[in-house]
Amino acid sequence: MLLKRPMYSLEMVTEQLTTEREVEAFSNWRRFSNIVFFDATGAVPSKGSPIFCIAQKFRKEGCEARLGYIHARGRLHLGSLPAMITKPGAGDTVACETPMMENPNVNPLFESVRQAMGLNTNITEEVAVRLPAGFSVDSIRSQLPAWLLNSLCEGTGKTNLAQDFQRVEIAEKKRLALLMCPQEMRSGRTTNFSIGAGIEKGLKNRYNNVWPFDHTRVKIQEPEDGVDDYINASYLRPPFSEKTYIATQGPLPSTFLDFWKIVWEQNSRVIVMLTREMEMGRIKCHQYWPSAQQPSMDLGSIRLTFLREEWPDVADTTVLVRQMRLQHLGYPEEADRVITQIQYTGWPDFGVPDTPLEVLEVVKLANEHNRRSGSGGCRVQNR
Structure with missing residues (x-):
């Protein structure tokens, strides 16, 4: 669906890649004289197909390379690819004949879901629970639930913990597989796990494999003319708590207004940001807030003004607190609101902090x- 959108450029495709090696290889496409496409479904390219659409994007950006595709028949044998590339057919687009994928029921959509990619249903290692410095099991035993105590048992604790995670991952992989199976997707039924809006509104997602469930997604109450109510954000309410949170991706420049609209509409006064702006040379989150260097940010009906920025603890350089004034020009009678943003930079991508204390x-x-804000609205958390 993303590839079919004319505005979805090759630069946007690059942003969806997950490793530095992939980004570097794809970004250097101008250096290649031959480019080969492969569609996991094995379908022959036709107008509107993924290969057709991405080939159009290359041509639109001035690509003069010879474009080819792998025509799948039988079983896919990667070892034969170099030989096939040396035997191109006639014409501008080359068909390289290869076997069909071994599993005809493979679902590329499911395999690209970020949660599915990270699931491992085998126990590959056993890691003991780490306690913060100065704590021991005996000192906090009365405050721990039974399942966690079971994971702290001397001798068997590591195995118990690994088995607990294995059960969770097996159940999650089964749930995702059922959600993404073709007959379920074609049924048109809406379930608690439907993600239709997130897939359809692809240009509004920072990543093409992380979507909100339809039944918990936040909707923009007053979208701009000609714009839908979608934003990649979900309501979260912890069990046994009256607090409500909103979890959302770091907004793209094209969705800054959407982000600040839900902050206003949900009466949120605190934003917790759990990422850096840049990580490993890649933009992880665009700067959606005003700064001392650029103290004012106008986003149509929303205006933001920088107030202050500080490190709460001089010795700690992982937590930064900013404050800004939020105005909605469509509601001049409403008082301005002070928004606090707490940015935590110590949470690595695809990892966890060394200690829970931060x-x-x-x-x-x-x-x-x-x-202090006296607000009953949702707190926004973005990653």
Whole structure:
């Protein structure tokens, strides 16, 4: 669906790649005289097909390379690819004959879901629970639930913990597989796990494999003319708690207005940002807030003004607190609101912090600022 959109450029395709090696290889497409496409479904390219659409994008951006595609028949044998590339057919687009994929029921959509890619239903290693410095099992035993105590048992704790995670991952992989199976997608039925809006509104997603469920997604209450109510954001309510949160991706420049609209509409006063702007040379989150260097940000009906920025603890350089004034020009009678953004830079991509103490400090700061604001709205958390 994303490839069919004329505005979805090769640069946007690059942003969806997950490793530096992939980004570097794809970004250098101008250096190649031959480019070969492969569609996991094995379909022959036709107007509107993924291969057809991406080939059009290359041509639109001035690609003069010879474009080819792998025509799948039988079983795919990667070892034969180099030989096939040396035997191109006639014409501008080359068909390289290869066997069909071994599993005819493979679902490329399911395989690209970020959660599915990270699931491993085998126990590959056993890691013991790490306790923060100064803590012991005996000192906190009375405060821990039974399942966690079971994972802290001397001798068998590591195995118990690994088996717990294995059961969770097996159940999650089964759920995702059922959700993405072709007959379920064609049925037109809406379930609690439907993700139709996220797939359809692809240009509004930072990543093409992380979507909100339809039944929990946040909807823009007053979208701009000609714009839909979609934003990649979901309501979260922890069990046994009256607090409500909104989890969302770091917005793209094209969705800055959408992001700040839900902050206004949901009466959110605290934003917790769990990522850096740049990581490993790639943009992980565009700067959607004003700064001391650019103190004013106008986004149509929304205006933001920089107020202050500080490190709460001089010794800690992983938590940064910013404050800004939020105005909605469509509601001049409404008072301006002070928004607090707490940015935690110690959470690595595809990893976890070395200690939970910094995360607990972020939670403490968020609670304090939320109490000061006197707001009953949702807190926004973006990653």
